[in-house]
Amino acid sequence: MRLIVGMQPVREAIAAHGEKLGRVLVAKDGGPKVDALSRFARDRGAKVETVERRELDSIARGAYHQNVIAYAPELAFVEAADLVVLDKPIVLALDEIEDPQNFGAIVRSAVALGAAAVMWPEHHSAPLTPATFRASAGAIEHARLCRVSSLPSALAELKAAGFAIVGLDANGDADLSTMALRAPLVLVVGAEGKGLRKPVKGACDALARLPMRGPVASLNASVAAAVALYEVTRAT
Structure with missing residues (x-):
């Protein structure tokens, strides 16, 4: 328990x-x-x-x-292969989000915005503790959770199954709001400061940026994930 x-x-x-x-x-x-x-x-x-x-x-x-x-009860997890059978899912993948507050807040946004699953690597990620559950405001109880041993490998598996893989990157070539997006799709978000690791970037079909209009050039990881996920779910 x-x-x-x-x-x-x-x-x-x-x-x-x-x-x-x-x-x-x-x-x-x-x-x-x-x-x-x-x-x-x-x-x-x-x-x-x-x-x-x-x-x-x-x-x-x-x-x-x-x-x-x-x-x-202990949280239940699904495999990446289980996501393939879902009907045009949007999956949110987290690349080494280690802060429990950010992790929990991102899960809350994923549930609220209708993401089919949240995927993350088992190493160098926030522990699933009461602090993480609280940061999600309990939303983690309703989430489909996919914890994988290797995020690049899991992304490659989903790409082979027909998923589009879009990484969020401040220096991405495309503006996320102008991209032609389709489901099934995985949106990949990196840790604040570090961004996406090179192998994760290599597994993406495209790297997209959020349009920033003001003098601040970046957003907190959980805020960026919520904004990007909203845009993806709206567009698909």
């Missing part, structure tokens, strides 16, 4: 897993929001236990738990 902390991440875990949750622990006298969450959990078959706040403090180990903690 995974530890989930915080009001919104726990709510999304309840919505996604219901009676499959291990336990939902809520603080005694936690207030009306905690009471509402307890009812929400019970209505969906989850087991709710009321405990002293100090017990939640001990379990959370400093994390901001907002008087509620849950134990959720």
Whole structure:
């Protein structure tokens, strides 16, 4: 079981897993929001236990738990080959995004914007911890997750299956907003500062840039991913 902390991440875990949750622990006298969450959990078959706040403090180990903690099933992962059978999917691939806040925020955007899956390499990527789950505002509970041993190899596999592979690069040859895009497609986003690694760039069909109108030449990785994914989903 995974530890989930915080009001919104726990709510999304309840919505996604219901009676499959291990336990939902809520603080005694936690207030009306905690009471509402307890009812929400019970209505969906989850087991709710009321405990002293100090017990939640001990379990959370400093994390901001907002008087509620849950134990959720381990995340399930799919293989790259599983994405091939989906109907014209848009996949968001993350190249060594190591910051949990950025990683979680990107997953949240991917779910909100309808990406079919989020793919990333198992090494040099953000760990899947309560901080990452919280940064996604619980959206990771609804995401199709594809963790691969080699991102360039996975991209090559999807390219062979007919996916277009578009890398986001500040020095890309094409403006993303003017490209003729089609699904199935993988949008590849690199880490802030480092960008895409050379082997990942080599696996892309095209490198695209976001049009920047102001004096600032770059965006935070999670913001860039959200803007680019919106453009891709709109265009396809």
